[in-house]
Amino acid sequence: MTTGFARLPDAPAFRLADLRVPACLIDGDIAADRNGLARIDLTIADGRIETIAPIGVMAAGAGPTLDLDGGIALPRLVDCHTHLDKGHIWPRSPNPDGTFPGALKTVGADREANWSAEDVRARMDFSLRTAFAHGTAAIRTHLDSLGKQIGISWPVYAELRSEWAGRIALQASPLFGADAALDPSHMQAIVAAVKAHGDGLLGCVTYMIPELDRALDILFRAAIENGFDLDFHVDETNDPAARSLEHIADAALRHRFEGRILCGHCCSLALQAPEDEARIIAKVREAGIAVVSLPLCNMYLQDRQQGRTPRWRGVAALHELKAAGVPVMIASDNTRDPFYAYGDLDLVEVLREGTRILQLDHSGLDWANAVARTPAQAMGVEAGVIAAGAPADLILTRARGWTELFSRPQADRTVLVSGRAVDRTLPDYRELDHLMGQAS
The missing domain is CATH 3.20.20.140 (Metal-dependent hydrolases)
Known part of the structure; x- marks a missing residue:
């Protein structure tokens, strides 16, 4: 599926390269920059995160790669x-x-x-x-x-x-x-x-x-x-x-x-x-x-x-x-x-x-x-972190730092659920018109 900035690999296993992720949301000890962002690569297989590693450390052979060019990623x-x-x-x-x-x-x-x-x-x-x-x-x-x-x-x-x-x-x-x-x-x-x-x-x-x-x-x-x-x-x-x-x-x-x-x-x-x-x-x-x-x-x-x-x-x-x-x-x-x-x-x-x-x-x-x-x-739910073995549920953005992330609504973000991009089309308010009586 085409995302806000690229096409995700259509494969059961693939790599997301060069993500910036808030270090507080990663399960694992990976160094962060002065803004609290860790630069990492992920491998995803069968809808789950398989490995997390600092950028450039991961060995080749993880399948096709999508380079995110330093964009911030968040868990759902x-x-x-x-x-x-x-x-x-x-x-x-x-x-x-x-x-x-x-x-x-x-x-x-x-x-x-x-x-x-x-x-x-x-x-x-x-x-x-x-x-x-x-x-x-x-x-x-x-x-x-x-x-x-x-x-x-x-x-x-x-x-x-x-x-x-x-x-x-x-x-x-x-x-x-x-x-x-x-x-x-x-x-x-x-x-x-x-x-x-x-x-x-x-x-x-x-x-x-x-x-x-x-x-x-x-x-x-x-x-x-x-x-x-x-x-x-x-x-x-x-x-x-x-x-x-x-x-x-x-x-x-x-x-x-x-x-x-x-x-x-x-x-x-x-x-x-x-x-x-x-x-x-x-x-x-x-x-x-x-x-x-x-x-x-x-x-x-x-x-x-x-x-x-x-x-x-x-x-x-x-x-x-x-x-x-x-x-x-x-x-x-x-x-x-x-x-x-x-x-x-x-x-x-x-x-x-x-x-x-x-x-x-x-x-x-x-x-x-x-x-x-x-x-x-x-x-008491399993969500909100990026961890090896967890579902590949992610929000991918083009923003490379907090000021970029917060300066725009990130309307072109990509949402992954179990490693697959979901349809981000928002429901039309007109769907509810029949409930509003004379209001519109």
Whole structure:
């Protein structure tokens, strides 16, 4: 198949020569340059990476060769926080003012009016085709899990997970407000849905309700009893009084929880007094919690006031968390819905814009982990690294350094799955017009 820059060898075994790869994403000890990029050759056989070697070291005889001329290659990437069930409803339900309350109200009304199995399936499949074309290997989505929607979205999700097996590894976590955890009938329905259709994940949106600790105890006990991991939406606000992240860490320590915990957003952590921030981060590390920041969505929503320039970026204190040893990552979050009007489930875009928003440059050479190795570990999936014996799942670009990679959208990238280039044609938004009513 013709790629963005050359023709891949049509052979069961071939060589990719002269790639630049972030050293943090290679399993093996290969020297890197001052930008953290290792220059390597790969051999690929029967869809898997057979050998990795510094450029020019590999012996001849590995079959036909494609010279990448120093272009950056990445493993297929891992999107650990998305909302596939909400995606692409903007044309029929736009956010009236761009605020978080506006998003909540608009999504709630759209869900009640429109989220049939057919509607949810069509929009989720559209999103998966988009992510696959961009080079995503694994996705965790949150599914709105309230009332009748539990019985609609979870079976659809399970069907799509089966259909997409071998292309994208899918996981789902339930999404509901922490107060709903206090309702035994709701929790019974949630646990039943996760057991029947899910992936051993439980979670909710946490906020500072008086019963937060009791709600967390219910969730942690349910997770322990059923062997579930946990995934929370946390403190998505600019209010420094929002400290549910600390309550989650306390609950994890109180219950001696041994499963994985991922906390998303954690926006208000960046607005704490230094001594409070340090205390909370220390607890997060002790509790074994990982944190994902959603820079595109939170920059869109946070600190938005009509006629006033925003004063902050709305992102988590990722540098401080990482420095303390907390696993950190970034992800797509919402796509063309009232929480974020834009986005395309493109993790190359997320890494590019996240680097600018969070100033990840000039602060270490391993931030590529944040969309690859680290979220793969948080999800417990095999992806996000380049390793001998692993599937030859790669994103190939013409960019020879970070400034070239981040200065353009890399629309001509090539995506390999098991050593073969996939069709990168993106689905047309017109496919969803029949779901949008009078909107277009």
